[in-house]
Amino acid sequence: AKPTVSGDLRFNQLGFSPLSEKIAVLVTQDSPEVSPKFAVRAVETGEAMLTGQLKPGHEKTLSGKSTLVADFSGLATPGHYYLEITGTEAADVLRSTPFDVDQEIYQDLAAASIKAFYYQRASTELKEVHAGPWHRAAGHPDDKVLIHASAADDTRPENTLVSAPKGWYDAGDYNKYVVNSGITMGTLMSVYERYPEYFLTQSLNIPESENALPDILDEVRYNLDWLAAMQDPSDGGVYHKLTTAGFEGMVAAHEATQPRYMVQKTTAATLDFAAVMAQAARVYAPYGEKESKRYLQAALAAWQWAEKHPAVTYRQDELNRQFDPDVTTGAYNDEQLDDERLWAAAELFLATDDANYWKVIRSAPSEYELPTWASVRWLGYYSLLAHKEKLPQDSGPWRSALEKNLTVAARQLRSAGERSAYRVPMVSDPDLFVWGSNAVAANQGILFLEAFRITGDSGFLRSAEATRDYLLGRNATGFSYITGFGHKTPQQPHHRLAAANPDMPPLPGFLVGGPNPSQQDGCEYTSKVADESYTDHVCSYASNEIAINWNAPLAYLVNGLNAIERQ
Ligand code: 9MR
Structure with missing residues (x-):
């Protein structure tokens, strides 16, 4: 058969840093017997800078298609290029859109992935000088929040007014959920802790940019201020969420004015809060002793509440049978609390050196588990592994076992990626395509960066790049899933702040949820295949919503890689 060059070319649309692996994937209907040739040409002169032959991808795509892979990793000279694939006949040519090779290529995306949190700020006006064309009026003052019947007690009866301003909107909706803020905050503080020097020079152009704190810590503090107010000062318990009863319509923030409630205290929220505050006590210590102590006190009080209330879970349906008004917003309900307990114990151990926390840590399972909002054990282990010097003297074998579990998981994922049609681990297993699958991918990226840090094996860096x-x-839909970065990006994310401004491009730097074959939103999709089940429509909250817990691992991955690549 003649080499065929018809098909779709899939590659990183933003471009490549000079020393990274560079791969483009041609998705074809049938695999030709003779592989076509490719050339990377300079846009300006047409000169071929590098030539080669496409190689068959190892496995079929999840939809059963074949792929051919062009590897032009050798092209390290910065420049503006396009890829050309040629068959046997002169007319048989396929050209890619142009892309760059550039040492600085990730600077803007790295900053934008964190600036996204600034755009999500509640209770404040976004000025044009910081937000550019996305400037907007303040929404949700949250200084008069009602204690919901589910959260009422002697000190704060139903409808007591409390104040919990600031913080970030969770996602496309305007509510603020403690559990989801937990993993988000842990991830953001951790990327800062891994690459502190790098963050000293990053400027986000936010209102606090001029102060002494690195901008990422200013942004995180904006949410810490809110989070602190989610704790009941009388007993240390933490409310599950601050929310309207139902979701608001797709209106601008300042026009979304339904009453806001503090709903039921839960063990998951309280333990996540304890972990975040204990980590904050460590991270902010060099910048303010008083602040750091306050965070630690809050963490300790939360831990004590959770000791007394070890299994208060959030069950929205039951709650609605007992109390008015019915609450129908995000539930973030989780029945498994051992992992939250481990994470809190880990951060509190690092903060206090108290042997009681070490006992909790030593009795926990240690096999690797990719973090999600409901599964946070490895946030604790990542922190412990990154602070070896604070571990007990005789913990060497325990730590080695933990490191082994991490690197074995990373190695398995890496080889699954190398065998796959797109040469990325994500497409090796349809079960990875859950609601928010892009955050699964980004968290895999964090795992690779951690495996690289532990072993120094640059193969893990290649996997993080992939x-x-x-x-x-470089995926089955050909979308860059990050708003504003790439030539085919989400135009209609499920994001109220964006939907309220239909004449503007969507706010930049946001990762959408990504392919999710469960399609819980009932919107129109063109495919049911796991990695193709994505629709760029505002209706699709199950595949096209933005969320803070998806942007945080994105921020970790792109900033971590950028820090390493620019060294
Ligand atoms: O990310 C959450 C996902 O794991 C759940 O399956 C889904 C349904 O409960 O909810 C997702 O979180 C949403 C939250 O409930 C409300 N704000 C938007 C979040 C992202 O879609």
């Missing part, structure tokens, strides 16, 4: 390539276009 994950970044996946999110930026």
Whole structure:
């Protein structure tokens, strides 16, 4: 058969840093017997800078298609290029859209992935000088929040007014959920802790940019201020969420004015809060002793509440049978609390050196588990592994076992990626495509960066890059899943702040949820295949919503890689 060059070319649409692996994938209907040739040409002169032959992808795509892979990793000279694939006949040519090779290529995306949190700020006006064309009026003052019947007690009866301003909107909706803020905050503080020097020079152009704190810590503090107010000062328990009873319509923030409630205290929220505050006590210590102590006190009080209330879970349906008004917003309900307990114990151990926390840590399972909002054990283990010097003297074998579990998981994922059609781990298993699958990918990227940090094996860096390539276009839909970065990006994310401004491009730097074959939103999709089940429509909250717990691992991955690549 003649080499065929018809098909779709999939690659990272933003471009490549000079020393990274560079791969483009041609998705074809049938695999030709003779592989076509490719050339990477300079846009300006047409000169071929590098030539080669496409190689068959190892496995079929999840939809059963074949792929051919062009590897032009050798092209390290910065420049503006396009890829050309040629068959046997002169007319048989396929050209890619142009892309860059550039040492600075990830600077803007790295900053934008954190600036996204600034755009999500509640209770404040976004000025044009910081927000550019996305400037807007303040929404949700949250200084008069009602204690919901489910949260009422002697000190705060039903309808007591409390104040919990600031913080970030969770996602496309305007509510603020403690559990989801937990993993988000842990991830953001951790990327800062891994690459502190790098963050000293990053400017986000936010209102606090001029102060002494790195901008990422200013942004995180905006949410810490809110989170602190989610704790009941009388007993240390933490409310599950601050929310309207039902979701608001797709209106601008300042026009979304339904009453806001503090709903039931839960063990998951309280333990996540304890972990975040204990980590904050460590991270902010060099910048303010008083602040750091306050965070630690809050963490300790939360831990004590959770000791007394070890299994208060959030069950929205039951709650609605007992109390008015019915609450129908995000539930973030979780029945498994051992992992939250481990994470809190880990951060509190690092903060206090108290042997009681070490006991909790030593009795926990240690097999690797990719973090999600409901599964946070490895946030604790990542922190412990990154602070070896604070571990007990005789913990060497325990730590080695933990490191082994991490690197074995990373190695398995890496080889699954190398065998796959797109040469990325994400497409090796349809079960990975849950609601928010892009955050699964981004968290895999974090795992690779951690495996690289522990072993120094640069193969893990290649896998982290591949994950970044996946999110930026080397995937089954050909979308770059990050708003504003790439030539085919989400135009209609499920994001109230964006939907309220239909004449503007969507706010930039946001990762959408990504392919999710469960399609819980009932919107129109063109495919049911796991990695194709994505629709760029505002209706699709199950595949096209933005969320803070998805942007945080994106921020970790792109900033972590950028820090390493720019060294
Ligand atoms: O990310 C959450 C996902 O794991 C759940 O399956 C889904 C349904 O409960 O909810 C997702 O979180 C949403 C939250 O409930 C409300 N704000 C938007 C979140 C992202 O879609």
